[in-house]
Amino acid sequence: MSLKPRKVDFAATWGAIRDTIRGVITLDHVPRSVWNDRFSDVYSLCVAHPEPMADRLYAETKQYLIDHVARLLNKVQEDGEAHLxxxxxxxxxQYSVGSQYLHSLYLYLNQQHIRTHKMSDAEIIYGSPDSSGGEQMEIGELALEVWQSGMIAPLGLRLVKLLLEAIDADRAQKTLPVSIEAIRGTILSFVEVQGYKKKAPLQLYQELFEEPFLNASGEHFKHDAARLLQERDVSLYMEKVKVKIEEELFRARRFLHSSSLAKVSQRCETHMVAEHLEFLYSECMNMVRGERRRDLSNMYDLLKSVQNAMQILVETVLEHIKTQGLTAVGNLQGENVHINFVENLLTVYNKYKQLIQEVFKSDQNFMGALDKACNYVINHRPNGGKCPCRSPELLAKYCDTLLKKSSKGISESEIEEKLAQSITIFKYIDDKDVFQKFYSRMLAKRLIHQQTQSMDAEETMINRLKQACGYEFTSKLHRMFTDMSVSADLNNKFQVYLKQDNIDLGINFGIYVLQAGAWPLGQAIVTPFSLPQQLEKSVQMFESFYHHRFNGRKLTWLHHLCQAELRLGHLKKSYVVTVQTFQMAILLLFESTNSLTCKEIRDTLQLNTEHFYRHAISLVESKLLWADTEELKETTVLRLNMDYSNKRTKFRITAAVQKESQQEVEQTINSVEEDRKMYLQAAIVRIMKSRKVLKHNALIQEVYAQSKVSFAPSVQLIKKCIESLIDKQYIERTAHSSEEYSYVA
Amino acid sequence: MKVTIKKWTGVATWKWVANDDNCGICRMAFDGCCPDCKLPGDDCPLVWGQCSHCFHMHCIVKWLQSQPVNQQCPMCRQEWKFNNK
Incomplete structure (x- = not known):
């Protein structure tokens, strides 16, 4: 057969084509040869000579489809509503498959005739000037279009009504009047019939079916909610609602187009959760208090999808953690307050962190609440804010206990972990500078008294603090470490020097030489002290050695920090005891006699009263000395206890150190106050120097932002610092406004 | 001997002793450090000249480098010589 255009008899050819169409559209048997002939017939009509007859073919086909669908419409309605x-x-x-075959049969017409006349995608989306009707569609589309106008248009509403009834029946768990497949197929036909549309392909489905469906479902949900609410049990209600939502989603997946799933669950949540928030909240408090995990998790799941509904739950949880935290650390007493404090807090923190992870899926809102609650608890000031917050001090003490040699029975890795945990608490502390003061003081003591468990642990801890708070925060701590290593070096050199000059000091001598500014040694309570002669040579030798090496430096001995190891030879057993220098000096005086009065000792040693009594008492309390009066007075006679015995042969007399602590706490707090002023003034000057002129509020804000890392300054304190800087003429009020400052160069 | 000292660990702090409080060049306290350093102490030492004037080492070195011809003490204009006593 030739492909050349030729004259064609339209009526005859169309008659043949029409018969085949009937076979195709009803999925009847069409032999391949017939199919092939019709395929070429379509071609020959399209290219017919002298006039192509494509338009006529199109019109006839369309008419045929319209007639066919009209016949089907009658058949569909034949058996009444029940079988509709x-x-x-x-x-x-049948029709949808048939129309696809038909589409293939008309391939040539579709491709050569219609597609060339078609509008481009862009024209469809943005609209084109001549989109006014008469547009020819590809045959497959045409068939669907005909179905829509000839079948869905007259039947649609009746179908939808029946479908909704069927779904209702499914909800009521009754047997369905029609098969699930038919329901689903019918519903999806509303989508498929517009499947070729580029613009809003779901429009028909949404308007015809989805909207009525959602409205009907909404009514149903409202009804259901009202029924469930009658039981007045929140946890039961939540369980049921969750099941309900699951069910509805399952149903939607069975019957509906996938685009409807979210809408269904949203409707459900609106009617069953959002409209009954008050009811849900009514049980919120008890649920949180009882930490009913299952209920809370249900509550979270339900509230999550409703906008702004979570807030009340979050707040309740926050309050609960606060209360729990305060109970955990309130009324702590005894020697181990610091340990209990930190460990109780950590227990609370970890417990709720875990709860939030498990129940609330680590939701940011709840994590935030945990942070807020911890922040509140840790910086809580008892007695209505009058007492200072003790957390920084207690935490520092806790670290001290862990890092000290004495912590027995815990392995190194456990200590590591506990220290790492304590950083969690540290991060919540507002007054980090107070913590730093206490920490550095305790670190200094550990270093000087050689009580550090391990230098590695110390360093790791400092690095952790540095990570949390920055370099400036730990620089002093680092300087202390430097001094320790410099001193070790110095000791070695001194020993070499002694060897070279053949000097024997008579004792094992070691020393720490510290930078005056770097150590938090307080205003060392200076007391006159005449050095025991046994030490004189060592001290002299070292001083001359030091001055020789370091020109222009002055050494100040801090005798109250020095310590000595003594061998006690006057007792049955020989003991080695570690004491402070002043205690040592007292004991050394008993070399030639067994009893001395307080006055005699004091006159020899030149110690001031306070120091003398403190150390004398510690010796009496340790039973190394006997006193003949209850209270030590000038005339009290101190006697060497010749019957002293102790289970251990090596021990330490520490009593005198501990007695200082209460006073030290106060000192520390006072010095923090001073440091803050300096810090703020420095910050103000820095800011003003770069800004030159700044409004009062802006200045306060910047100062606040800068100091936030280590403490939260009160506005009053900042104001005071501004005042004092104005007095010192670093800054001044500008001429035209009292609310503005300028920097005085 | 009733009581013998086995071992003694002394603790002492050190401070600069200069004939002035401030460095004549940078006007910063000797207890502090020169403006180029962050921390006072071993890393920012003081030095004395034979004229007995004292400066931060970093300050005087900088000063001497900026004086191509006569290396003089900035305080008394005598020739600068480090005092290595």
Whole structure:
């Protein structure tokens, strides 16, 4: 057969084509040869000579489809309402497949004739000037279009009503009047029939079916909610609602187009959760208090999808953690307050962190609440804010206990972990500078008294603090470490020097030489002290050695920090005891006699009263000395206890050190106050120097931002610092406004 | 001997002793450091000249480098010589 255009008899050819179409559209048997002939017939009509007859073919085909669908419409309705959906689905399945075959049969027409006249995608989306009707569609589309106008248009509403009834029946768990397949197929036919549309392909589905469906479902949900609410049990209600939502989603997945799933669950949440928030909240408090995990998790799941509904739950949780935290650390007493404090806090923190992870899926809102609650608890000031917050001090003490040699029975890795945990608490502390003061003081003591458990642990801890707070925060701590290593070096050099000059000091001598500014040694309570002669040579030798090496430096001995190891030879056993220098000096005086009065000792040593009594008492309390009066007075006679015995042969007399602590706490707090002023003034000057002129509020804000890392300054304190800087003429009020400052160069 | 000292660990702090409080060049306290350093102490030492004037080492070195011809003490204009006593 030739492909050349030729003259064609339209009526005859169309007659043949029409018969085949009937076979195709009803999925009847069409032999391949017939199919091939019709395929070429379509071609020959399209290229017919002298006039192509494509338009006529198109019109006839369209008319045929319209007639066919009209016939089907009658058939669908034949068996009455009860079988409407079933019949519709049967014919639709046939027709939709048939129309696809038809589409292939008209391939040439589609491709050569219609597609070339078609509007481009852009024209469809943005609209084109001549989109006014008459547009020819590809045959497959045409068939669907005809179905829509000839079948869905007259039947649609009746179908939808029946479908909704069927879904209701499904909800009521009754047997369905029609098969699930038919329902689903019918519903999806509303989508498929517009499947070729580029613009809003779901429009028909949404308007015809989805909207009525959602409205009907909404009513149903409202009803259901009202029924469930009658039981007045929140946890039961939540359980049921969750099940309900699951069910509805399952149903939607079975019957509906996937685009509807979210809408269904949203409707459900609106009617069953959002409209009954008050009811849900009514039980919120008890649920949180009882930490009913299952209920809370249900509550979270339900509230999550409703906008702004979570807030009340979050706040309740926050309050609960606060209360729990305060109970955990309130009324702590005894020697181990610091340990209990930190460990109780950590227990609370970890417990709720875990709860939030498990129940609330680590939701940011709840994590935030945990942070807020911890922040509140840790910086809580008892007695209505009058007492200072003790957390920084207690935490520092806790670290001290861990890092000290004495902590027995815990392995190194456990200590590591506990220290790492304590950083969690540290991060919540507002007054980090107070912590730093206490920490550095305790670190200094550990270093000087050689009580550090391990230098590695110390360093790791400092690095952790540095990570949390920055370099400036730990620089002093680092300087202390430097001094320690410099001193070790110095000791070695001194020993070499002694060897070279053949000097024997008579004792094992070691020393720490510290930078005056770097150590938090307080205003060392200076007391006159005449050095025991046994030490004189060592001290002299070292001083001359030091001055020789370091020109222009002055050494100040801090005798109250020095310590000595003594061998006690006057007792049955020989003991080695570690004491402070002043205690040592007292004991050394008993070399030539067994009893001395307080006055005698004091006159020899030149110690001031306070120091003398403190150390004398510690010796009496340790039973190394006997006193003949209850209270030590000038005339009290101190006697060497010749019957002293102790289970251990090596021990330490520490009593005198501990007695200082209460006073030290106060000192520390006072010095923090001073440091803050300096810090703020420095910050103000820095800011003003770069800004030159700044408004009062802006200045306060910047100062606040800068100092936030280590403490939260009160506005009053900042104001005071500004005043004092104005007095010192670093800054001044500008001429035209009292609310503005300028920097005085 | 009733009581013998086995071992003694002394603790002492050190401070600069200069004939002035401030460095004549940078006007910063000797207890502090020169403006180029962050921390006072071993890393920012003081030095004395034979004229007995004292400066931060970093300050005087900088000063001497900026004086191509006569290396003089900035305080008394005598020739600068480090005092290594």
């Amino acid at each position: 959906v079933k019949n519709y689905f049967t014919y639709w399945s």
